[in-house]
Amino acid sequence: MNVTEAVTSRRSVRDFLDKPVDKAIIERVLETAQRAPSGGNTQPWNALVVGGDALVDLTAKIKAKAKEAPMGEGMEYAIYPAELEGRYEDQRRAVGRDMFESIGLAREDKMGRIEQMFKNWDSFGAPVQLFTYTRKYMGPPQWSDMGMWLQTVMLLLREEGLDSCSQEIWAMYGTYMRELLNIDDDHIFFCGMAIGYRDPDAPINNFSVPRVALDEAVEFRGF
Template identity: 55%
Template sequence: MDISEAVASRRSIRAFLDKPVDRAVLTRVLKKAQRAPSGGNTQPWHGVVLTGEPLSRLIARIAEDLPKGRAAHGPEYHIYPPELDGAYETRRRGVGEDMYGALEIPREDKLARLSWFARNFQAFGAPVLMLVHTPKYMGPPQWSDIGMWLQTVMLLLREEGLDSCPQEAWAVYSKQIREVVAIPEDHTFFCGLAIGWGDRGAAVNRFPVARAPLEEAVRWEGWD
């Protein structure tokens, strides 16, 4: 698979096959991903890779607090800016509606939507979940570095035939995660990355995900 194929075929997978992932493959991917760029070569990313009983224990702990709703949430940062609006908010809401449309869950069926949303905290059935964290003093440039590292990881996973789903949703349960996984106290918990063999036939993995036209993102100057 070349880079263009990996980019084109990568998407946030929300249904995985019940099939284990070889640790040697993940080690190969993560070693290669250490070549990702970072300002001053700081390499500010840290990950904990869970599978088996540790992953099951985490999922069970979060399940205890799911019925509490927002009262149990405690993210260490704003997942979306409170002032998010315009095209950015339209895109965020749009992809959600497209997903629920593919699942044939109407807007008025709140219970079904909540039940589906809860699958976030089962890693969508993935056999592997990587939890990502970084020292609290790191700023926006270093968080950008972590994003470049994650993209590198996700594209290398595609090269291996694997799929993934970056999940900032896990951040709302930072406190509960820290109860069962050793995240340093002086680090910010950032996100999860579900990893496995995607069920590419599942409707939730097949709906078109809209992208803004290039003209909305890039302006050209000095070109004929």
């Protein structure tokens, strides 16, 4: 698989097969991903990879917390800006609408939508979670570096035939996640990433996720 194939075949997978992931593959991916760029070579990312009984235990605890505080508790950063508008908000709403429509959940089916969102806490059936965090004093450039590292991880997973779903939803319980993962107060929790093998037949893994035209996002000068 070349880089273009990895980029174009990557998507946020929300239905994984019940198939284990070899730890050696994850180690190989993460070892290679250490080559991801970062300003001044700071490499500001930190991560925990969780699977097996440890993930089962963490899943049970976060699901209990989500039932207790469904709107979140202890968030350490805003997942979306309050002033999100224009095409950015349109795109966010559209992908949510298309996702629910792909599995036949009508807008009026509030309980069905809640049940679907609750599948986040089960990692959509993936056997592995990668949780990312960094020092609290890190700024936007270092958060960008974390994003470049995560993207590198996702593309390398595709090379191995694996799939992923980055899940900022875990940050709704940021301080609790740090408690569960034994991350100290000098750090801030960023996100989770479900890792596994996609179910190729699941409708939720096959709906179209369009991108804006290049000229809406990029301007060329001097060419």
